[in-house]
Amino acid sequence: MVRFLSIVMVVLWMGGGLAQARDLSVGVLAYRGEEHAAESWSATIEALNHRLPEHHFTLLPLDLEGMVRAAETGAVDFFLTNPGNYAILEYRHGAARLATLETGRQGAPRAAVGAVLFSRADGPLRALDDLKGARFLAVDPNAFGGFQVARGVLNDAGLDPFEDLDTRFSGFPLDSIVLDVRDGKADAGTVRTCLLEEMAREGTIDLADFRILSPRTEGDFPCALSSPLYPNWPFAKAAATEPLLAKRVAIALLSMAPGETGVGPEARWTIPLSYQPVLDLFRRLRIGPFVTSPEALLAEFLDAYWEWFALAGGLVVLAAYHYARVEHLVSLRTRALKDSQDEVRLRQAELAHVSRQATLGELASGLAHEINQPLGAIGNYASGCVRRLEAGGDPAELVAPLREIARQAERAGRIISRIRAFLRKAPAEWRPMDINVVLGEAVDLLDPEIRKRGITVECRLSPGLPRIIGDRIAVEQVAVNLIRNALDAMGGQGDAGQITLSSSLSGETVVVTVADRGAELSPETVARLFEPFHTTKAGGMGLGLSLSRSMVEDHGGRITATPRPGGGLEVRFTLPCSPTETAGP
Amino acid sequence: MTDQPALVYVVDDDEAMRRSLCWLLRSVGLECREYASADAFTAAFEDTRPGCLLLDIRMPGQSGLDLLDSLSKGGAILPVLILTGHGDVPMAVRALKAGAMDFLEKPCNDQVLLDRVQEAVSEHARRLAEREVRSEARQRLDNLTARERQVAELVSRGLSNKAIARDLEISLKTVEVHRHNAMVKLKVEGAAELARLWVEAEEGA
Numbered sequence: 001m002v003r004f005l006s007i008v009m010v011v012l013w014m015g016g017g018l019a020q021a022r023d024l025s026v027g028v029l030a031y032r033g034e035e036h037a038a039e040s041w042s043a044t045i046e047a048l049n050h051r052l053p054e055h056h057f058t059l060l061p062l063d064l065e066g067m068v069r070a071a072e073t074g075a076v077d078f079f080l081t082n083p084g085n086y087a088i089l090e091y092r093h094g095a096a097r098l099a100t101l102e103t104g105r106q107g108a109p110r111a112a113v114g115a116v117l118f119s120r121a122d123g124p125l126r127a128l129d130d131l132k133g134a135r136f137l138a139v140d141p142n143a144f145g146g147f148q149v150a151r152g153v154l155n156d157a158g159l160d161p162f163e164d165l166d167t168r169f170s171g172f173p174l175d176s177i178v179l180d181v182r183d184g185k186a187d188a189g190t191v192r193t194c195l196l197e198e199m200a201r202e203g204t205i206d207l208a209d210f211r212i213l214s215p216r217t218e219g220d221f222p223c224a225l226s227s228p229l230y231p232n233w234p235f236a237k238a239a240a241t242e243p244l245l246a247k248r249v250a251i252a253l254l255s256m257a258p259g260e261t262g263v264g265p266e267a268r269w270t271i272p273l274s275y276q277p278v279l280d281l282f283r284r285l286r287i288g289p290f291v292t293s294p295e296a297l298l299a300e301f302l303d304a305y306w307e308w309f310a311l312a313g314g315l316v317v318l319a320a321y322h323y324a325r326v327e328h329l330v331s332l333r334t335r336a337l338k339d340s341q342d343e344v345r346l347r348q349a350e351l352a353h354v355s356r357q358a359t360l361g362e363l364a365s366g367l368a369h370e371i372n373q374p375l376g377a378i379g380n381y382a383s384g385c386v387r388r389l390e391a392g393g394d395p396a397e398l399v400a401p402l403r404e405i406a407r408q409a410e411r412a413g414r415i416i417s418r419i420r421a422f423l424r425k426a427p428a429e430w431r432p433m434d435i436n437v438v439l440g441e442a443v444d445l446l447d448p449e450i451r452k453r454g455i456t457v458e459c460r461l462s463p464g465l466p467r468i469i470g471d472r473i474a475v476e477q478v479a480v481n482l483i484r485n486a487l488d489a490m491g492g493q494g495d496a497g498q499i500t501l502s503s504s505l506s507g508e509t510v511v512v513t514v515a516d517r518g519a520e521l522s523p524e525t526v527a528r529l530f531e532p533f534h535t536t537k538a539g540g541m542g543l544g545l546s547l548s549r550s551m552v553e554d555h556g557g558r559i560t561a562t563p564r565p566g567g568g569l570e571v572r573f574t575l576p577c578s579p580t581e582t583a584g585p
Numbered sequence: 586m587t588d589q590p591a592l593v594y595v596v597d598d599d600e601a602m603r604r605s606l607c608w609l610l611r612s613v614g615l616e617c618r619e620y621a622s623a624d625a626f627t628a629a630f631e632d633t634r635p636g637c638l639l640l641d642i643r644m645p646g647q648s649g650l651d652l653l654d655s656l657s658k659g660g661a662i663l664p665v666l667i668l669t670g671h672g673d674v675p676m677a678v679r680a681l682k683a684g685a686m687d688f689l690e691k692p693c694n695d696q697v698l699l700d701r702v703q704e705a706v707s708e709h710a711r712r713l714a715e716r717e718v719r720s721e722a723r724q725r726l727d728n729l730t731a732r733e734r735q736v737a738e739l740v741s742r743g744l745s746n747k748a749i750a751r752d753l754e755i756s757l758k759t760v761e762v763h764r765h766n767a768m769v770k771l772k773v774e775g776a777a778e779l780a781r782l783w784v785e786a787e788e789g790a
Contacts, residue, residue: 369643369670369691373599376692380605383695387612401608408601451598452643 027076030061043262051252084144087278094239097272098250115149137189150190194223231273366448374408442479489518592636623647637705664705722786741783
């Protein structure tokens, strides 16, 4: 009992020191189907199970993709695969070779996989260059010895099997390639080296029927060869496989006798060779891990760095979201700002309109008088005409007064339209205008007021000023405001008051000044002139100058007020000339 | 008076207004002269022919009120009708106080205007006649000696000869002589006529 326990403990100890005693799977490249793979390698697996009884090795036949996937997921512990596939597994997934298969005779372990390219001995194809456009047979695009090595040979000769040759893939068995070339179904082909010799030995073909293209020799390598030799299939461990277990497996493999592998009578496992030449070949061909075709590169790259891509993608999405949100907010704020600017502009327009109404209200009696003049004249003429007709007068003498009636009616109409234009509540219309005409209209509108107060307005308007662009009503309103202020400032002075209204050109701006001889203003008052609701007038709202400033500034101009030496005030405003006007001569 | 038609002066700075007024006035046979300013009118007008002045109260330069002022200071008797615009009532009241005869709001009914003008013309005719009488009375009074004038004034006040002699400290006889001479020079008969003449001469002096 004690003895039995001891044995169990020893076994457990041994197992604990090694990997867990469990099923170990060996991924096998089943390039010719699972059955073929199982058949080829069952002997090796059996030998392993025999030598390492504490483990149980099982074969897991996989295709190329399956091998890579198994390496990624750690689904297998060992690999048995072709040199090309192994090179990728080593390069990408940390697989490590434990032993390399050697099928040749005894001797120093050496590489034994190569390709032979051949054509019919009596055919026209003698060199690799002749292969251009030829029907070229290979077994499978992923076969290492069966195609990729040959591709390297063609590549070194400047030929691309896919571009320059009419390359086709026959699939297994390889024998058909040889037979098809011999029978003229293809112009040339490639198979792993030594196949021709094996077939000749079997009596299937006559080597004399074939011409070896680009033949070369590698030491005493016994078969016809067109390519360098590469190491044969390796037995490799997966990255995660315990080194100690791997070592035991390696020892087991190397201790197998030739023939025990089951692959061939002379095949045996030998010390692992470097698969660097395979990688070099792949690098030259830009295949496998060195694919440079854009789609493949991208796929590889994405595959390798998908986490980073996901992160970067996430960041891009976040950034895009952030950008979109900022854009959205900016557009919202911009709209709000524009709305509020529009609102301000609307309010200012309304204020300007109210101010014009107030101005006209204050001017009403003068304007009524102004309209009464033509109306009175019309009445007088008409009455006079009636009386003359009733008294039997000559109708011919009525022509002149009737004309005069029409003229006076027009005059009244003009005054009314001037008032209506001044009161118009319409969106600002920006048009070119002659500042002197506008100033003249302002003076006309104020004419009754000016005459009532016995004040004269001296107009010093420079002729030929360039036109300005703006809202005519606004400019007229500014002029009316300034002239009225001047009139009000001089209101208490009785006769002999004079207001000077001038226009001139200064650079590219038109300058208008309104100067009065009103009372002297304190500097504080001058400083506050343009503030809203600041007024020195009994009934004033204090909006005239403030509004005038807004309107001048809307036109890109400036308005300033300076006290005049000897009393009074000069208000000066500028308006930029219309660009087309200043550009002229 | 004369057979000449009445002469109406129109002073208005508005050409259409003054020309139309004249057109209307002429249609009823009045003569009309138009002036654009108070100064032009002052320089041209004559106060001897029945007529009136239609004056726009609101004008640049010398205003209507100023003209009224200077007219009355100059002793003019020409009736003045003020033309005002709407809402100038305070101005019109000032004008009436300054001697204007009436005021009319523009535009006014032609009949009202013509009626007022006719009234003013009649008034002017009356004033001219009155002025005629007064100046005649004054001329007659001017022919008296100082003593005769003194005596005549006291007689016109209804004092008796005796009272006059006492007041002036002269003899009753002397009073009677002066009184007689004055009556002859003034071409009046009796104390009542003398008194009327005296009043005529005094008015408006």
